[in-house]
Amino acid sequence: MISITLIGSGNVATHLYNAIKNCETIVINEWFSRNLTQISKYSNEVSITSDLQNLKESDVYIIAVSDDAIEDVSKQLPFKDRLVVHTSGSVRLYDIDMKHKRGVFYPLQSFSKDVDLEFSEVPICVEALRKEDFNTLKTIGEALGCIIHKVNTNQRKALHLAAVFANNFTNQIYRIAHEICESQSAEFDILKPLIKETARKIDDVSPYKAQTGPAKRGDKKTIKKQLKMLDNEMQKDVYELLTKSIKQTHGQR
Amino acid sequence: MISITLIGSGNVATHLYNAIKNCETIVINEWFSRNLTQISKYSNEVSITSDLQNLKESDVYIIAVSDDAIEDVSKQLPFKDRLVVHTSGSVRLYDIDMKHKRGVFYPLQSFSKDVDLEFSEVPICVEALRKEDFNTLKTIGEALGCIIHKVNTNQRKALHLAAVFANNFTNQIYRIAHEICESQSAEFDILKPLIKETARKIDDVSPYKAQTGPAKRGDKKTIKKQLKMLDNEMQKDVYELLTKSIKQTHGQR
Numbered sequence: 070m071i072s073i074t075l076i077g078s079g080n081v082a083t084h085l086y087n088a089i090k091n092c093e094t095i096v097i098n099e100w101f102s103r104n105l106t107q108i109s110k111y112s113n114e115v116s117i118t119s120d121l122q123n124l125k126e127s128d129v130y131i132i133a134v135s136d137d138a139i140e141d142v143s144k145q146l147p148f149k150d151r152l153v154v155h156t157s158g159s160v161r162l163y164d165i166d167m168k169h170k171r172g173v174f175y176p177l178q179s180f181s182k183d184v185d186l187e188f189s190e191v192p193i194c195v196e197a198l199r200k201e202d203f204n205t206l207k208t209i210g211e212a213l214g215c216i217i218h219k220v221n222t223n224q225r226k227a228l229h230l231a232a233v234f235a236n237n238f239t240n241q242i243y244r245i246a247h248e249i250c251e252s253q254s255a256e257f258d259i260l261k262p263l264i265k266e267t268a269r270k271i272d273d274v275s276p277y278k279a280q281t282g283p284a285k286r287g288d289k290k291t292i293k294k295q296l297k298m299l300d301n302e303m304q305k306d307v308y309e310l311l312t313k314s315i316k317q318t319h320g321q322r
Numbered sequence: 323m324i325s326i327t328l329i330g331s332g333n334v335a336t337h338l339y340n341a342i343k344n345c346e347t348i349v350i351n352e353w354f355s356r357n358l359t360q361i362s363k364y365s366n367e368v369s370i371t372s373d374l375q376n377l378k379e380s381d382v383y384i385i386a387v388s389d390d391a392i393e394d395v396s397k398q399l400p401f402k403d404r405l406v407v408h409t410s411g412s413v414r415l416y417d418i419d420m421k422h423k424r425g426v427f428y429p430l431q432s433f434s435k436d437v438d439l440e441f442s443e444v445p446i447c448v449e450a451l452r453k454e455d456f457n458t459l460k461t462i463g464e465a466l467g468c469i470i471h472k473v474n475t476n477q478r479k480a481l482h483l484a485a486v487f488a489n490n491f492t493n494q495i496y497r498i499a500h501e502i503c504e505s506q507s508a509e510f511d512i513l514k515p516l517i518k519e520t521a522r523k524i525d526d527v528s529p530y531k532a533q534t535g536p537a538k539r540g541d542k543k544t545i546k547k548q549l550k551m552l553d554n555e556m557q558k559d560v561y562e563l564l565t566k567s568i569k570q571t572h573g574q575r
Contacts, residue, residue: 230551
């Protein structure tokens with residue numbers, strides 16, 4: 070049984086807590102939040118605390134707080150030589166205070182407080198300095214049913230940046246599609262099968278091979294007609310830039 | 323039994339053919355292609371022809387050719403007062419020659435020749451001038467197991483434009499994410515669960531509500547760090563523009 074102290078009460082911490090509490094081989098020993106009211110509703114299930122100076126002893130301390138606070142929290146922990154990991158995609162492993170055994174346990178997924186998620190489908194990117202620490206983190210991830218990926222810091226940062234494109238930017242593209250539908254009282258819902266098929270298709274073919282449409286074909290007439298339909302400067306800019314990007318990728322002028 | 327003449331041999335025509343041939347209440351009476359070799363492999367299953375002047379009589383003629391050719395093909399059809407529809411998202415219903423009963427049967431999905439697709443999950447946007455023609459097209463769509471949406475021309479054009487965002491532009495964003503992963507030898511596959519969850523999440527919440535990340539939070543430090551990591555001008559431009567677009571949508575400066 071691996072015992073864990075969870076530090077933080079945001080989306081990642083909450084999803085992690087809910088996933089771990091259903092596990093038989095790992096246990097949340099204690100849950101820390103600076104603001105106890107954030108987690109007080111879990112006090113019947115788990116030991117909660119807002120006192121960083123008197124944390125219980127656990128096998129692993131998972132710091133799931135905002136990026137800017139990780140270094141500071143790790144310094145404040147009143148012990149050394151224990152395994153302390155953060156869950157961030159972009160913070161260096163070395164930002165954890167060197168008095169600890171250090172690691173990273175980065176679940177690559179977009180967590181929303183109100184949206185349920187099958188945690189076993191979340192890939193976990195793991196980094197550690199020592200082999201036995203890596204194995205401990207791997208065991209935790211596997212107990213959650215997740216696939217574990219050993220990555221270095223540069224790979225993790227690249228994945229995190231790519232995730233901003235694949236998640237935030239894609240979602241903004243959906244948002245613009247939504248606006249365009251609404252401008253003509255068309256139902257955005259009609260697009261949902263297309264959106265899902267677009268995401269599904271990359272299981273079969275690369276995004277490069279999956280591309281279709283006017284920009285890929287170099288169909289200037291359709292591009293011109295569609296640009297005319299957009300009445301919003303930002304939408305026009307996005308249309309033009311992504312059309313240019315597709316043309317560049319596929320060798321159209 | 324509704325009989326159909328299918329005109330064209332591209333992706334839409336081929337997917338339509340394969341969907342209809344499994345239907346019990348509609349039948350492909352004849353399949354036309356200017357270039358017979360494109361469809362000759364189906365000659366054991368269906369009557370094929372390259373002679374537009376001697377087409378058999380059918381209840382509906384579906385013109386699934388490139389947008390630019392629709393008007394011309396409809397003029398060349400050597401009969402009148404029969405139901406003739408096209409499958410395009412952006413061509414006007416009135417571009418079909420007025421000697422015909424006219425309609426549109428627009429399957430809103432991205433069809434690739436090599437990627438199988440469950441046709442029943444494709445929404446069909448239907449337009450027709452006469453109620454009985456609309457009903458015929460509705461019957462065909464429902465026989466394929468599809469959900470039928472009655473739309474007007476402006477709604478159809480908006481949906482088609484929104485589909486360019488939701489499909490082509492989203493796919494290009496995936497492509498850039500792929501490039502970023504490759505630049506650090508990180509596995510693009512690790513992003514696939516995130517990509518699917520991003521598409522799935524809009525069933526639960528609007529793209530507006532689903533948004534997360536540095537641009538939404540106005541997290542200038544992360545944005546600056548990530549821009550520095552991009553070594554390609556086009557990637558930087560896309561990052562900057564979509565960040566700006568998200569900030570505009572969510573009222574960040």
